Amino acid sequence: MCEDFAARTMELTGGVGADVIYDGVGKPAFLKSLDCIRPMGMVISHGTASGNVGAFDLQLLHRIVTRPTLRSWIATRPAYEAAAATFSEALTSGKVRAEINRNYPLSEVRRAPEELQ
Known part of the structure; x- marks a missing residue:
């Protein structure tokens, strides 16, 4: 069984989240990446090895989109x-x-x- 990388990232960062996440996996990893990025951090989606990210709730981007x-x-x-x-x-x-x-x-x-x- 694979480790929950979002939970582990939050643990390792003391609940702050990562500054940058590079996602080459796609579908199963993208939303999990949003769960462990710090506010105004950056998720870089550069591949879809396990499938396209697909549709998702844009409100989830509030943590990472700088505006x-x-x-x-x-x-x-x-x-x-x-x-x-x-x-x-x-x-x-x-x-x-x-x-x-x-x-x-x-x-x-x-x-x-x-x-x-």
């Missing part, structure tokens, strides 16, 4: 704290201005996004 989402960039506490410090500095230095030009009572809160549009 400008806040969730990806502040996934760890140190990354979150660094981003918060950078933003705070930008506010206090005046690089970013947050102007509040309207207030809404809670009963009319739905007006805010409508007026913003």
